């Protein structure tokens with residue numbers, strides 16, 4: 057591999073980094089897959105009338121949002137081994153998915169909560185007097201209005217996630233930045249590390265376009 | 280016994296007694312107007328009728344069926360509540376249309392959801408035929424409220440008067456036995472109130488049973504069969520509209536009417 061790295065030209069390196077980027081993309085996708093539904097559940101929890109559940113969820117959100125993601129990664133990855141002895145513990149991949157999933161779920165849950173609570177009581181009451189069930193009101197009336205309102209903060213958070221994925225490197229998840237750093241270690245080649253910015257930029261540009269499309273799609277109504 | 284009989288509705292929020300024993304009876308096809316100053320409990324009363332609030336005491340009998348009895352109905356299941364609510368329609372002061380649906384879909388949303396539920400339980404229902412009926416009904420309601428050309432518009436594209444007419448059509452689509460209005464024109468510019476009142480007046484022509492909370496005294500006087508004046512959570516005076524407006528007996532009603540006349544004279 058060292059030999060390959062040293063003799064590699066621009067396109068080979070670009071391709072190699074693309075493979076690293078796929079790892080980044082994997083963290084990104086799995087995190088969303090976990091954090092979107094989990095975030096919704098947590099937001100329901102923080103809005104629950106059941107006091108214990110509400111307090112428990114609020115405490116989790118406070119702890120997760122109040123400590124660095126990097127620290128959370130270290131605790132999840134190294135913690136079990138320290139407490140139960142080596143051999144216990146999760147792989148770097150699983151640790152990353154769990155930590156990112158929970159971390160982003162907490163941030164999303166606050167966005168969801170804000171969105172859901174911003175819908176006026178009148179919308180629910182209109183649904184009630186039309187004989188609709190609570191779930192019909194949520195899915196047929198409230199949800200799309202909430203989605204419209206949370207698109208801007210969600211797109212912000214999701215674009216932050218693109219770049220946060222690079223933190224996984226510190227618990228040996230080999231993603232894009234790690235791939236680029238190999239070139240420094242093994243051949244003193246610095247530019248691939250700077251070059252990774254292009255991958256992040258292109259990806260966030262694509263996300264921005266997608267979010268703008270959704271925003272435009274939902275601009276036919278005011279809510 | 281009257282079509283709708285409400286006895287002794289009381290409602291407290293915390294320590295404030297908002298309704299202190301309201302009795303009302305309406306015959307089928309009658310229009311009852313409720314007037315009264317701000318904070319007298321009119322909205323709360325309508326919300327109790329529509330099962331958005333639960334009265335602390337009292338009973339409500341509609342068409343011989345006891346819909347509510349505070350002694351009996353301490354805890355009512357959500358599904359039972361839905362069925363009870365469907366006896367009534369409510370038009371809000373602030374319209375509360377569903378912004379993401381077109382005018383037509385606002386009107387048909389709830390009836391179609393109900394049809395789907397019924398069709399799931401009862402396989403003998405001819406779904407497409409019933410659906411067509413709902414769509415045809417909605418077209419008729421659009422025509423009746425003068426909104427046929429706004430069928431595909433979204434609420435944000437409509438004036439307040441148009442939005443309120445959609446809200447009326449939406450409530451009528453469920454064929455409520457009694458339609459309630461909570462100050463349907465209070466959120467409108469003065470030049471838009473006429474078109475909404477005209478629609479309500481046309482409903483009176485169809486012998487619909489209605490309860491209207493309003494600050495439009497002229498309208499209340501000539502559309503109602505009966506007027507109720509509420510003050511501080513009690514019915515202070517009630518009766519024939521001409522009697523109530525032209526010959527008020529209680530001091531409070533006199534003061535209230537004078538206040539309104541002064542405001543209108545300004």
Ligand SMILES: Nc1ncnc2c1ncn2[C@@H]1O[C@H](COP(=O)(O)OP(=O)(O)OP(=O)(O)O)[C@@H](O)[C@H]1O
Nearest residue numbers: 292293295297315316317318319320321322323324
């Ligand atoms: N959910 C609630 N919690 C506490 N107090 C309430 C609640 N709803 C209404 N009230 C109080 O009850 C009283 C009557 O309110 P209500 O809205 O029924 O009056 P209203 O006659 O409709 O007045 P308006 O003409 O201003 O609409 C008011 O003092 C109000 O503050």
Ligand SMILES: [Mg+2]
Nearest residue numbers: 321322323461
């Ligand atoms: Mg009111």
